[in-house]
Amino acid sequence: MKRMLVTILIGLILILATVIVVEKKNNEKEKNSKTTTTKIKVAEVTHSVFYAPWYVALKNNYFENLDIEVILTSGANNVAAAVLSGDVEIGFCGPEATIYIYNENNKDYLKSFAGLTKRDGQFLVLRNGVNYHDFKDINGLTILAGRASGMPLLNFKNALKNENITNVKVDESVDFANLTSAFIAGNGDGVNLFEPNATKLVKEGYGFIADSVGTYSGVVPYTAFNAKISYIENNKDIIKSFYEGIKKGLEYVHTHSSKEIAEVIISEFPDTSIADLEVMIDNYKNADSWFKTPKIPEDSFKNLQDIMIDNKDIKAYVNYKDLIYELN
Numbered sequence: 001m002k003r004m005l006v007t008i009l010i011g012l013i014l015i016l017a018t019v020i021v022v023e024k025k026n027n028e029k030e031k032n033s034k035t036t037t038t039k040i041k042v043a044e045v046t047h048s049v050f051y052a053p054w055y056v057a058l059k060n061n062y063f064e065n066l067d068i069e070v071i072l073t074s075g076a077n078n079v080a081a082a083v084l085s086g087d088v089e090i091g092f093c094g095p096e097a098t099i100y101i102y103n104e105n106n107k108d109y110l111k112s113f114a115g116l117t118k119r120d121g122q123f124l125v126l127r128n129g130v131n132y133h134d135f136k137d138i139n140g141l142t143i144l145a146g147r148a149s150g151m152p153l154l155n156f157k158n159a160l161k162n163e164n165i166t167n168v169k170v171d172e173s174v175d176f177a178n179l180t181s182a183f184i185a186g187n188g189d190g191v192n193l194f195e196p197n198a199t200k201l202v203k204e205g206y207g208f209i210a211d212s213v214g215t216y217s218g219v220v221p222y223t224a225f226n227a228k229i230s231y232i233e234n235n236k237d238i239i240k241s242f243y244e245g246i247k248k249g250l251e252y253v254h255t256h257s258s259k260e261i262a263e264v265i266i267s268e269f270p271d272t273s274i275a276d277l278e279v280m281i282d283n284y285k286n287a288d289s290w291f292k293t294p295k296i297p298e299d300s301f302k303n304l305q306d307i308m309i310d311n312k313d314i315k316a317y318v319n320y321k322d323l324i325y326e327l328n
Contacts, residue, residue, distance in 0.1 A: 037065050038238055043073040043082040045093035045223065046176070047268070048194035049280040050121035053290055054092070055265040057249030064241050074177040076150055083110055083228060089235075090242065091226045092116075094151030095296075095304060098226055098323050099314060111232060112224040113239055113325040114246045114294035119214035119222055120155035121289055122192040125207045130189060132210045135163050141189040142169040146176040149313045151222055156192055158307045159216035183207075195280040196272050203276075212287045220304040221296045232325055243327050246294045253290055258282045296324050 073079045076093035080101055083091040098110040126132055146152040174182045183191040198209055232239050253261055258281040262274050298320045308314045
């Protein structure tokens, strides 16, 4: 009789334990189902391996409770316009665009809140047969360098200044999105391109990668995420979640191999092999292309404005805190 009671008691305990486990799982499911996911649109200035930390954050689901749609929007001016119009919530481009908008006295202007890249990500591709040993060898050449007043052109001109190179014809007539096709068509002795375009051009036999522009142009917040000040103030939780996602992406690329990074982001570049992608990531790692955290250093923002003032794109400095939203 005692044995039967013990058996019944054990059975009841097991049933109770099962009920508790099932109830716990149901509660977790119910809790998860109640978690709201916010959809946001991000205008991306170009699609490049240069932005590997951003793609790592997307692929590894580092953006908590955010459903992100990425919209390719060529040109920082067009990215800024998309944010201002409300077509997208967040822009991803060079912070020079936010300075231009601020100087137009727009009341609901744009602030950058998370930095990604810390220097120019272009590689100088020269035509086969051009004699090249160091950066000064481009004296006398014509280089396709993109849209006037944009980050790629500004940084290339700054690289020339830093290296005291004075006899280069800088072709500003070709829009950024058409640089590759213009070079293939026979324009210029060289062209500045991001990856994967630079390597693709080389593999197709149109030239060779001579150098990294970022090596000579200095540290600036080359590409950063921005939003309207009204959106930031009204959606601080979203901005914080986005910032933390970028932070995790940056941490990943600084603590993992190029091969591991390539395996995470390969779906972003389906026409590129893992081997080629690994080499491209190595190139950006060797050039020290990415910030360690998304916080935009004040001195790098000043460096950007130094370049813009020197190029006569702006007349005076803009206060750091007016255009950079600091989370921590």
